[in-house]
Amino acid sequence: MASRNLQRRTILDPAVADLLAGMENKQAEARLPRRVREKKAKERAKIRARRDQRVTYDLPPQLKQAMFELAESLSLPASQLATLALHRFLQSYSEGQIDLLKYKKPSRSPRYEWKLEFPAEWWQK
Amino acid sequence: MFIIALANQKGGVGKTTTAVTLASGFTQHQKKTLLIDLDPQGHIAFSFGFDKNPGLYRWLVLDEPLDEIVQTVRPGLDILSSDKRTESVKRHITLMDFRETILFDRLKDSDYDIILLDMAPSLDVLHINGLVACDWVLIPTRPDAMAVDGVKEILLTMGEITQRGHQFSGYSILPTFFDRTTRETITQFQEIVKTFGERVLPPIPQDTRVREAAAYGKTLWEYSPNSPAMTGYLEGKIQVGGYKQIVDRLMEVIDG
Numbered sequence: 130m131a132s133r134n135l136q137r138r139t140i141l142d143p144a145v146a147d148l149l150a151g152m153e154n155k156q157a158e159a160r161l162p163r164r165v166r167e168k169k170a171k172e173r174a175k176i177r178a179r180r181d182q183r184v185t186y187d188l189p190p191q192l193k194q195a196m197f198e199l200a201e202s203l204s205l206p207a208s209q210l211a212t213l214a215l216h217r218f219l220q221s222y223s224e225g226q227i228d229l230l231k232y233k234k235p236s237r238s239p240r241y242e243w244k245l246e247f248p249a250e251w252w253q254k
Numbered sequence: 255m256f257i258i259a260l261a262n263q264k265g266g267v268g269k270t271t272t273a274v275t276l277a278s279g280f281t282q283h284q285k286k287t288l289l290i291d292l293d294p295q296g297h298i299a300f301s302f303g304f305d306k307n308p309g310l311y312r313w314l315v316l317d318e319p320l321d322e323i324v325q326t327v328r329p330g331l332d333i334l335s336s337d338k339r340t341e342s343v344k345r346h347i348t349l350m351d352f353r354e355t356i357l358f359d360r361l362k363d364s365d366y367d368i369i370l371l372d373m374a375p376s377l378d379v380l381h382i383n384g385l386v387a388c389d390w391v392l393i394p395t396r397p398d399a400m401a402v403d404g405v406k407e408i409l410l411t412m413g414e415i416t417q418r419g420h421q422f423s424g425y426s427i428l429p430t431f432f433d434r435t436t437r438e439t440i441t442q443f444q445e446i447v448k449t450f451g452e453r454v455l456p457p458i459p460q461d462t463r464v465r466e467a468a469a470y471g472k473t474l475w476e477y478s479p480n481s482p483a484m485t486g487y488l489e490g491k492i493q494v495g496g497y498k499q500i501v502d503r504l505m506e507v508i509d510g
Contacts, residue, residue: 141447142503144456144486144494149447151489152440 191252256508257361257369259388264404265375268394268430269293271464271474272497273372274301275484276392278473279501281330285367285508288324291336292384293374299335302327303471311339314356315346320364328473332366340380347379357383368508375404377411385415390507391425397432397442397457405446424507425453428500432457434487455503456495458483 141149158169188196200207221227229245236244258276260269270293277289291298296306304327312318313334324332347353357380361369371384385391393408395401405427412422427450433439447454461483467474474484474497486496493499 140452142452142454142456144489144492144499145447145454147489147492148434148456148487148494149443152434152443156437156440 189247189252255361255364255366255369256390257371257388258390258392258504259371259373259384260392260394261373261381261385261408262393262395262401262404263375263377263407264395264401267375267396267401267404268428268458268464269375270297270301270372271468272392272394272428272430272458272500273370274298275474275497276501276504277331277333277368277370278328278475279497280368280370280505281328282475283501283505284330286330286365287368287370288332288334288364288366289370289372290334291372292340292380293372294336294338294340295374296335296337296340297468298333298372299325299327301468301471302333302473304333304335306337307335308337308339309333309335311337311343313360314343320360340374344378344380347383353379354382354386358387361387377407382411382415385412386420389423390504391422392428392504393425394428394430394458395446397429397439397446399442402442402446405450426455426503426507427453428455429457431460432495433460456486456499458495458497458500459487 158166161169196207196210200210203210218227222229232245232247233243234246236242238244260273262269273289277287280287289298291310299306304325307325309323309325312323313320320334324334327333347356350356352359357371371388373381373384391408391412393405395405409425412425416422427446429443429446432443443457459482461481463478463481464474464483467477470477474481478484482496484496484498486493486499488494
């Protein structure tokens, strides 16, 4: 005999499920004390404000780890270290100090003509 | 050929607007579409900026060929209009043999890809004809108790028709006039979802542009293609609901 704790699942249109979940969240939030509601609203505003600053890049895991370790050791946010590194790179690149030709190889991707291949020893400790 | 009936015994739930908007949407998927007005109010022709005329009466009572009386209102989209003479159609049909399958018999050899039947908010012989003729029933409903009761009535009628041997491919519930800021909408929507589950389509937001479009004799695709009723809500990063999404959902059903 099936367990009594089992609950039959309702299969919903994914859009309906998303909308319903969003509406139920808002309804639940409306019942919270004013102070908690204000705190949640502030958090949402903060997340919205940060949206323009967010970006996702694919990095080699070793580089990601090295950035994390450096940020930890200096007690700094990794985002600010990445900002500094990228700014310095763009500056050096515009001054002609960085030559991409050394790394540039034809790409087979339908989207890009070129790719950069970096020396393997960069990622070896 | 795929026949969709738009039905709800409650009036004012958005059947005609939905029929007009979906019919126009299907033509954009290169589907030759016919929209038949089974409601004596004759608002289908009005919605496209045409005068009402007794097309249904000429077809079913005077036996004129369908291709001679349909009006091409947009590229790929024909309509068969109604007016007050549709009441005579009902009386005429009532006296005929096999009266419940007349529409089915007349449409079965049609060369349209999709036929939409805009039904009147009533339970008469024409309504039964529409349900018997269709493959899929689309039930628009406002998120209010009376309209939801209309949904149940339609489903009971469909159940009776199924018992007599007709097989529907399925049905969907389309919440219309959706205002997600009111508590009653949320409560009714939860009830609808709990009862009908996967059959509930993403809703159509309440939108004044819908009324304006009808007043100008334009479809929403022409008058206001980016209005909330067309594009739905932005929930996080994805659009939810709106007629564009409903056309896509129904195209999945039609194309199997």
